[in-house]
Each structure stands twice: as structure tokens, then as C-alpha cells.
Amino acid sequence: MKRRDVLSAGLGAIALSAPAIRSVHAQTKTLTIGGSVPLTGAAAETGLNVNNGYITAATYMNDVLGGVEIAGEKYKIELKLFDDASDPARATTLIQRQIDEGTDFFLGSFGSNIVLPTAAITERAKKPMVQTGGGSDAIFTRGYKYVFGMFPRATRQFAAASALFKTLQPTPATYSVIYNNDAFSKTAAEGVKLSCNAAGFKLLDTFELPAKVTDVSSVLASVRANTPDMLLCVVHDQNSLLIARQMVATNTNVKLLFQGLGPQLASYREALGKYSESILCSTYWDETVPYKDKFFGDAKKFAEYYRSKFTRPIAYHVAGAAACIETYVMAMQAAKSLKPDAVRDALAAADFETFYARIKFTPDGDGDPLTLGGMIGQVQKGKLETVFPEAAKSASAIYPAQTWDKKA
């Protein structure tokens, strides 16, 4: 299925002015879930993954399972997703319109800058939102009761990485942080500092980059002048690649390069080639995770079904998005109701196993750091291997990394 299908389905839904639940068949009702996703604009690359994840889960439940049973009745899932163009203002307008039209349940967009204002609207309307695109602490520290996230909040996301760093031999002593000036990166950088300082690593420098970067020569000159053992970058994909390329070209070496976003993408690894070897990143899911799932069976079967529908490479955001819909359905089944308040309470009490992870939320709505906390991946021989935690690892971490000239 392509984006065009989703958009046309959404437009059709608007034209019909569909109520949240309407009968389309004598036995099968329709469960409408609304939301916006960035299919264009700055966040479109990951937004497309989130969108595909939502579609994969809904299509599987409708076409393969014939719908889902909630409180003794069969429902088909109708997604009313619209392109917010990575624009928070447009996203809030779209969400408000859907609330006015009677949509009761929402999926999140991608990017904390969009999730935060849209969550404020759904919260005010007392409609649940389950999302996999916003990790900023600001989303989960305002006392919201109706928003749930598939990741721990940003300041808690680095705990796994710092735990890994402590196990490395010889143990690294110092680190520097590079981050973008945006809601997610800033809080993620705070999380890096909290976790690393607590683990006893010494901070040498922090570098704040603007959202759009064209050159990091000056930052790398500073890194060469005051070289840390670990350079930790919590920037977006495009900036990660720019930093890595300029590091290679200027022979800026560190023992460990961690880039939160970037190395997960095949395009990043292809662009860097052999120089991507041993770069670390966060990852929240891969096909080898051992969890069982009542809908797809397991992670491998989910990936197979996804590939039968899309040619785009699978990424953890795809799985996280599909898990949002599974979580909704399981919460509705547990609540035996489609009333937003009842579903919200079931979400708050969730403890469901899915192919993605064990879904459990903190009282603030973000992902439980233990069950939904991240894994750490490392590029090894061109592939992303999971190197932490021990239970999920597919390879041992390589440390210290070779210098760039030795990778050549």
C-alpha cells in the first residue's frame, strides 16, 4: 500500500464525515483511529516509517485477521491519517478538526515538536494518544493523562548506552556531547549528561548545533584540540552523516563514536562504507527480539508481512508504530469498551507482550525504562548488530574503534 492510498482513504473518510464508529457490515463495525504523520517536510524520512508501521498493523488486522474482536463485537480498523508536512501548526489544525468530527482515538506524529502541541489538544479533549514519535521530557512532565509513548522520555533513554560504556575495556574516562538546538536533542543531551555523569564519566565539552547544519569543521577542530574517549552525538540522521564524513576527512579520531540516529539507516551505512564500522547507535527493535505476539506471532513474521506490503527497508519506527495499534486494540479488549476514558485507564494499566517489546508505561505515560528502554546497536561488517543488553545481543561490542586511516 502506498501513501497515496492512505491519503485518499483519509480524504474519503472526511467526505463521508464518518463518526468515530459506524457500521459498515451487519457483523463488522469500524473503529476509527485518527492522527497526523509527516509525509513531507523535514521529518518525512522517519515519518514515512511511522506511517508504514500504522498501515501494516491495520491492514494485517483487517485483511488477514478479518478484524479484531472487542467486547464481543468484530471491528475493522479505519485509519484517518493526514500529512502534517512536519509542521506543528498544521498538525494541531488537523487534530482539532478530527476531534470536532468525533474521532476518539489518536496515533502520534513524528517529532517531539509536533507530538507536544497535538498531545495538548487531545489531552484537553480527553482523547487518548498512543505515539512512537515524541520522546521529549516536556511531553511527559506536564501531568498529561491521555498521552502514551513507546519510548522512555529523552532524559532516560541513554541509561542503556552508559551501562554499556561501563562494561567496555579499557573503560573510557571522558566524553563530549554534540546536539541540535531542538526539543528532542536538547533533552536527549541532558539525558546523556545525567547518565554519563552518574556512571562516573568526565564531560569535556558540549557543542550545540543549529537545527540545519552545513559545516562542523569548527566543532571538530575543538574535538581534536580536546579529544574525549567518547564522542556522543544526539543529532538527526542528516547531521550524523555530515559529522561522521567530516570526522573521517579531517582524521578526527575518538575511541568511541555514538550517533543516536543515523547508523540504523542503510543509506547512512552505504554513504560511509567501511568507515561506518564500529559506530554505535540506539535501537529499540530488530527482527531477532524474542517477544511473542497474539496478532503477528513474532517479530520475524511481522517483518515478513511488512516486506510483502512495502519495499522500503524496515526500521524500528515501523515496528513501534505498529505496536501502537496493537496496544490500542489490547487496551480496548482489556477495557471491554470503546469509551475513551475506559481505554485510557486500560492503557495506563497496560502490561502486554507484543512483537515489539513488553508494553508498559510509567505513571507519566512514557515507556517503562526497563521494558521499553533502548538497545545499543553497532555497525559491524556493514550490518547493524545489537551489542547491548546482554539478553538481546547478537555480537560483542568493538572497542576501542580503529582510527579512520586503519579502516581505509
Add this chain to the structure above:
Amino acid sequence: MNLIAQTLADGLVLGGIYALAAVGFSLIFGVLHVINLSHGILVLMGAYLALIFSEALHIDPLLCIPPVMAVLFCVGYAYQRFLIQRAVDRASVNSMLLTFGVALMLQNAMIWVFSPDMKSITPSYAFTSLKLGPVNLDAVRLSALAASLILLSCLAALLRFSPLGRVIRATAQQTMAARLCGVNVRHVYALTFAVSAAFAGAAGIVIGIILPFSPMDEGAWTLNAFVVVVLGGVGSPAGALIGGLLLGLVSTLTAQYIGPAFPNVTMFLLLVLLLLVRPNGLLGNAFAPSR
């Protein structure tokens, strides 16, 4: 001392690339009086075409400059002749709305065709660096700078010495007189736009080999071109070069000595100051003296 030398060298390299990216915008503004808000799209078209050509033909991306410029020249000619000129004929402000609309449409078309994913062009020397005394320079940026300077020189020579350049300058300086002398002004406008589009495409190749790019970047390159033109002055490669180098130096010096988050702040501060003190830019309007 090493850090200052490194920062200045980085700034000059970056500035040269900014200059090439802006020169087409400057020429269109100077000759046609059109603010081309789709300039960034032309830059990106160059980058994507170079990606396609270099992967299909297995050649160095810089060798793609001639075919990419040829394609963009044709696109630019048709775009100006059949769309922009018609908008200008009705009201000059229409061209701004039209180019803005075209930029939005083409950005979305690029997303459909190339996906929103970041792309990068990786030449064989992408990870090579050179050491000149205390200064470390990566080969890809140096080659990008060299390509920029050669192309800017070619454009300057074209405008100064070629019959086409003379006609463009004559049309820009005295449109009515040029028309009375038998110059087909509409054709010259379209040719000027075509040359500018070709140079924007070449800039796209240079940018593509040093930076990852995606369709969402078009706005940034239009904005950068605008700032360079305001700083350096309208209509000439020399103005674009001065503006670009100034912008590059200000960006890297600010990033190094104030903070990497602040180049945009100083860039726009400089823009405002220059608009107050010298609104025509450092070199002024290249076509103004005889107007």
C-alpha cells in the same frame, strides 16, 4: 594560532561554495528583477541529477557538471519563457508568488520521485584530507571550492567577453535601448534565467558531494542565496563571491568563538546591518551605473 588558521580556511572553503550556490540567484535578480524563490529547487535538481548520472555512468560527480548544466539550462529557459515571463507580464509581484508555488510543488514532486530520505554523493576522494602546515582540509571540500572558483570565473568571463554576456548586460542596464537596438529582450531574459539555472545545478553537484541532501533542504539554499546577494551585491559573480566568502567566514568564526548554535544569529545581524548601512551590498548593483 592553529585554530584561527583552521577556522579561516574552513570559512573560505565554505564561502566559495555559498558563492556558487548564490550566483544564479544574483544574476536573475539583477537582470530580470525577479526574486526566484525556487532557486533552492534548481540547486537540488542539480544534486539529484548528479547522483543519477554518477551512479549510472560510474564517473566522478564533478564530471557530471556539463550534462547537468545542459539539462538545467533547458529547464531554466522553458521555465522562464513559459511560466515566469507570463506572470511578470501581468504584475511583477506575481513572479514571486509563482516561484514560491513552483518550489512547493517541485519539492513534493521530488519527495514522490526520490523519497524524503537523505541522499549523498560519495566520490572516491570523499574521505581524503590534505595537511597544509597547521591547516587540515578535506579533499572533497577543496575540490568543491576549486570547482566553485572555476565556474564563477567562467561566468564572469561569459558576462564580460562573450556576445551573450554583452547582450545580457545591455538588457540589464537599459532595457528600452537594448530593445531599440533589436535585442529580443524576452529571449535574453530566458537565456539569463537558463544560465542561472545551469549554475544553480552545478552548485547542487558541489553541495551534494560535501553535504547529505533531501528535498526539504531547498528553502535553506534559497535563503542562503538571498543573504549572499544582499551582502555582496546584485548581478555579478564578484559580488556573489564577496558575499559568499563573508558569509562563510562569519559562519565559521561565530561557530568557533561564540558557539556552533549562533552562526544564523550573526548572519542575520550582519544582513540587517548591511541593509541599513549599504542596502545595495558591498559591491552594489553590477548593472546600476548606467540606469
